[in-house]
Amino acid sequence: MTEAAPPFPDPASHAIFLDFDGTLVDFAEDPEAVTLDTPVRETLDRLHTRFSGALALVSGRAVASLDRLTAPLRLPAAGVHGLEMRVRDTVTTNEEEAARLKPARALLEREMGDGERIRVEDKGGAIVLHYRGAPEAADRARTLAEAAAGEDVGLVATSGHAIAEIRPKAITKAGAIAMLLDHAPFAGRLPVFLGDDVTDEDGFRAAQDAGGYGIKVGEGETAARYRLASIAAVHEWLASGCAETGA
């Protein structure tokens, strides 16, 4: 990784891929309580136009949740780590992989009692156990996620910021970026991916393998070539990129 400031991508030759939580918006206890500041939304809108549509969200969230939080803006998106994809108008879901969650869901229903302090976010193709509001439940959440993922060899339990998640092993942000790059307006462009979390590391590697670069947000070991210190630094970088590119 270099300590140099990340260069801003070229609107003619690059595509921008953005993680959402921890990259564009700060964390909140309730996943639906986060807000995307209006100036940031307007910056994304302008860059999306300036890059001829080649700007997408690549998130662990469902596309419907991203749409609610970015409304009235509706960007191309990979949701649930790439299980849901929308290049233009239609969201396609990998139903085969989503179906794997059925026994995991049943295990959680069986095992979780009324007094649990864990918040369950069922995204259809992945299930998140949140413990931001109850840090003492972290071990319980991880144990439950591992037990639930163990119900199917095609599932994996992963950890994120105050979450344990059960999701299909085959679905990664690397796959999501590769799928987007297969379609216009992304095809033929060099991917630049910004993210902050463990699942974003796959995305950094995919972007760099495809000739682009990754930008890690915040501290920690990373495969990304560049770093921005914080969410505020991402906002600033996008805004100055807007000015630099005449967006």
Ligand SMILES: O=P(O)(O)OC[C@H]1O[C@H](O[C@H]2O[C@H](CO)[C@@H](O)[C@H](O)[C@H]2O)[C@H](O)[C@@H](O)[C@@H]1O
């Ligand atoms: O890939 P991302 O866009 O970064 O999405 C990752 C997860 O983000 C959300 O969880 C995170 O944000 C929540 C709201 O601030 C917070 O409560 C939680 O602790 C964070 O981990 C979302 O709820 C998950 O579904 C995403 O997988």
